[in-house]
Amino acid sequence: xxxxxxxxxxxxxxxxxxxxxxxxxxxxxxxxxxxxxxxxxxxxxxxxxxxxxxxxxxxxxxxxxxxxxxxxxxxxxxxxxxxxxxxxxxxxxxxxxxxxxxxxxxxxxxxxxxxxxxxxxxxxxxxxxxxxxxxxxxxxxxxxxxxxxxxxxxxxxxxxxxxxxxxxxxxxxxxxxxxxxxxxxxxxxxxxxxxxxxxxxxxxxxxxxxxxxxxxxxxxxxxxxxxxxxxxxxxxxxxxxxxxxxxxxxxxxxxxxxxxxxxxxxxxxxxxxxxxxxxxxxxxxxxxxxxxxxxxxxxxxxxxxxxxxxxxxxxxxxxxxxxxxxxxxxxxxxxxxxxxxxxxxxxxxxxxxxxxxxxxxxxxxxxxxxxxxxxxxxxxxxxxxxxxxxxxxxxxxxxxxxxxxxxxxxxxxxxxxxxxxxxxxxxxxxxxxxxxxxxx
Amino acid sequence: xxxxxxxxxxxxxxxxxxxxxxxxxxxxxxxxxxxxxxxxxxxxxxxxxxxxxxxxxxxxxxxxxxxxxxxxxxxxxxxxxxxxxxxxxxxxxxxxxxxxxxxxxxxxxxxxxxxxxxxxxxxxxxxxxxxxxxxxxxxxxxxxxxxxxxxx
Numbered sequence: 056x057x058x059x060x061x062x063x064x065x066x067x068x069x070x071x072x073x074x075x076x077x078x079x080x081x082x083x084x085x086x087x088x089x090x091x092x093x094x095x096x097x098x099x100x101x102x103x104x105x106x107x108x109x110x111x112x113x114x115x116x117x118x119x120x121x122x123x124x125x126x127x128x129x130x131x132x133x134x135x136x137x138x139x140x141x142x143x144x145x146x147x148x149x150x151x152x153x154x155x156x157x158x159x160x161x162x163x164x165x166x167x168x169x170x171x172x173x174x175x176x177x178x179x180x181x182x183x184x185x186x187x188x189x190x191x192x193x194x195x196x197x198x199x200x201x202x203x204x205x206x207x208x209x210x211x212x213x214x215x216x217x218x219x220x221x222x223x224x225x226x227x228x229x230x231x232x233x234x235x236x237x238x239x240x241x242x243x244x245x246x247x248x249x250x251x252x253x254x255x256x257x258x259x260x261x262x263x264x265x266x267x268x269x270x271x272x273x274x275x276x277x278x279x280x281x282x283x284x285x286x287x288x289x290x291x292x293x294x295x296x297x298x299x300x301x302x303x304x305x306x307x308x309x310x311x312x313x314x315x316x317x318x319x320x321x322x323x324x325x326x327x328x329x330x331x332x333x334x335x336x337x338x339x340x341x342x343x344x345x346x347x348x349x350x351x352x353x354x355x356x357x358x359x360x361x362x363x364x365x366x367x368x369x370x371x372x373x374x375x376x377x378x379x380x381x382x383x384x385x386x387x388x389x390x391x392x393x394x395x396x397x398x399x400x401x402x403x404x405x406x407x408x409x410x411x412x413x414x415x416x417x418x419x420x421x422x423x424x425x426x427x428x429x430x431x432x433x434x435x436x437x438x439x440x441x442x443x444x445x446x447x448x449x450x451x452x453x454x455x456x457x458x459x460x461x462x463x464x465x466x467x468x469x470x471x472x473x474x475x476x477x478x479x480x481x482x483x484x485x486x487x488x489x490x491x492x493x494x495x
Numbered sequence: 496x497x498x499x500x501x502x503x504x505x506x507x508x509x510x511x512x513x514x515x516x517x518x519x520x521x522x523x524x525x526x527x528x529x530x531x532x533x534x535x536x537x538x539x540x541x542x543x544x545x546x547x548x549x550x551x552x553x554x555x556x557x558x559x560x561x562x563x564x565x566x567x568x569x570x571x572x573x574x575x576x577x578x579x580x581x582x583x584x585x586x587x588x589x590x591x592x593x594x595x596x597x598x599x600x601x602x603x604x605x606x607x608x609x610x611x612x613x614x615x616x617x618x619x620x621x622x623x624x625x626x627x628x629x630x631x632x633x634x635x636x637x638x639x640x641x642x643x644x645x646x647x
Contacts, residue, residue, distance in 0.1 A: 146640030410547040429540035431548040467519035
């Protein structure tokens with residue numbers, strides 16, 4: 056299906072591809088992965104970004120194909136998982152728990168990992184340039200750079216301030232730790248401002264999960280402390296679980312509530328950070344002082360994708376059968392940078408998009424028709440260490456040029472404590488299994 | 496290990512004793528009927544891709560052991576089909592994911608997944624942290640605030 060169209064835009068004909076692949080290159084399992092150096096004529100698949108999307112693409116491509124040469128370009132020598140990083144704030148898990156290296160990818164899956172930053176793509180020569188000067192030729196390029204955090208969309212805010220006294224903490228790392236330490240050190244009865252961004256952004260329930268965890272933290276250490284959620288939206292996913300949980304646990308809706316949530320239409324949207332006065336200004340002109348200020352800025356496709364003309368405006372358009380860029384041939388975009396609605400931007404989705412892409416590339420290498428995509432997303436979120444929830448969605452292919460079609464199911468409020476706890480345990484279980492699935 | 500065993504028993508007993516509560520669940524997007532029409536219109540996704548969609552929870556191609564979420568690799572074909580159909584028809588509906596995620600999957604897709612998983616070798620993965628070469632920077636060092644999960 057769509058195979059003719061698909062091949063038309065490929066730089067290499069199917070015959071050339073097969074020739075490159077070699078006659079003996081049938082797919083076989085990982086046990087068949089050779090320890091010998093990859094043949095000079097082996098197709099070279101280059102992956103920009105070693106996060107969840109990029110690492111999943113590398114590993115799963117190797118599971119499908121023992122012969123191709125796979126290179127991941129990633130500046131950091133270690134990766135810190137974002138799923139689970141809200142739990143670092145109250146100290147329920149450590150950042151160390153979320154840290155992985157690229158060693159397994161290199162040794163077990165024979166992936167070449169270059170710790171450098173990809174800068175530019177030469178689409179004519181099919182080459183990627185790296186900051187330190189290397190130039191890599193690719194047959195297929197998978198781009199998975201994560202999002203750009205648009206600090207400058209908020210007047211007075213910047214990456215420097217986020218790295219300093221105003222952590223956004225929306226990539227797991229030093230800012231996460233800084234936010235934790237600020238909340239622990241906050242004066243008695245102080246206020247934590249959390250400002251979630253407009254849609255779309257990575258992990259939609261995360262700001263509200265974070266508010267829940269911070270409330271639990273305050274309840275333990277600073278019971279007169281408050282959380283003020285100043286929102287750039289009027290609603291949020293899983294609010295059918297969070298709001299009742301907040302009512303029951305933190306007095307939400309009463310005068311003594313630990314959490315106050317201000318919707319955009321009620322003046323919640325933060326437009327300015329007044330760093331010197333430790334305050335934010337909302338769209339209606341009101342100033343809110345905060346002892347801890349956590350602005351989560353709006354997002355766009357990753358810098359690498361934006362600079363290399365892969366985005367239309369804010370996100371990267373793709374053909375959903377194989378996530379090939381509609382702007383440049385032989386390039387695929389996955390993860391948070393994709394204009395993928397109705398798919399949310401989650402690590403789970405990024406990993407499953409990666410599986411679609413590597414199957415499509417492998418099909419093409421073998422001269423087969425590219426298969427039909429099918430994607431599952433399970434958002435498992437927590438409200439506390441006694442309450443978990445899930446949102447499950449399946450995405451089906453709806454034809455060339457069409458977006459994938461979703462069928463979603465958001466679980467309602469769970470009142471049975473045993474079931475609440477089991478859902479929470481499953482959420483924790485999932486995080487562990489997911490880290491192993493991508494990096495081991 | 497004990498904790499996981501207990502949790503697993505809790506799940507099993509919950510399936511038996513509790514009814515699924517669906518009062519304020521939110522369902523949207525395609526209807527099931529539209530979903531099955533789309534499934535019919537295009538070729539079936541490959542068994543590998545269908546099975547790979549399970550990896551994020553059940554481990555790589557269903558191979559994860561030692562956790563609450565059970566492994567799928569090496570599962571008997573008939574048993575897999577039976578379990579999936581029980582979830583799908585609501586006979587063994589649960590309240591986490593499977594009772595939901597099975598709804599839009601076609602019978603043909605379930606059979607294809609069953610055949611795929613039956614051929615996979617179950618790999619007992621260790622629960623131990625695999626990345627022993629992680630270097631924890633000074634700024635990232637912290638104490639765990641262990642909470643009482645109530646099941647230990």
